[in-house]
Amino acid sequence: MKRIVKGKEPSDFTAWKEQFRQAHGKEPEYKDFRMTPEWKNLIQTLLKEQGYICCYCMQRIYGEDSHIEHFVPRDIKNTDPHSMRASDVELNYGNLFESCNGEHWDWSHCGRFKDRESDPILLSPAQEDIEERFCYGLDGSIDAVHADDSAAMSTIRILNLNDTVLKRHRRTAIFTALKNADPKSSNEALIDSYSRQDESGMFAPYCMAVIWALREFS
16 A cells, blocks of 8 residues: 555635535535535545555546545444544545545445445555555565554455455556566666656556565566
């Protein structure tokens, strides 16, 4: 997984929430916000913030093939109203990401797959050490760096990040990069290119898997 650095909440999103409160005398819910012009703008903001890759698996997304993901699920507040995790999850910008819908909308991994869990506990793509918690194999598999890292292992399971098709995509990306690597150098320039957004603001799909492979296997 790649760390997502959350920016400031978009001003039109903030304004919409305040206008809703004034008009209706209550806190807005996601169902109130969905399909508004501000909702459509928010999708684009999240895509740009993430460099147009899924917040979990890092595959390329453009918006029509993804959805706004609540890291802490919206219905968690109904299961434990006294929990800190239950507060303000509906429209808290820090809780919102953009996730793919699996392969061809089959919900085979990532956000939609996560919805099968009633109370998922996993690592957030926004936490500072997220990139250090996972490693990758040449076969495209993902694993926890440390075998006793139960949170990382749980994250892989809950998001189904070792889905067969997903592994194949990562493997292809890894071998494409390794083919371009120079065995006589450290490949820092190539690693740097996968670490940064391109001129269109996009990260390369599966960039962290590729970076790991370039460092470990080239």
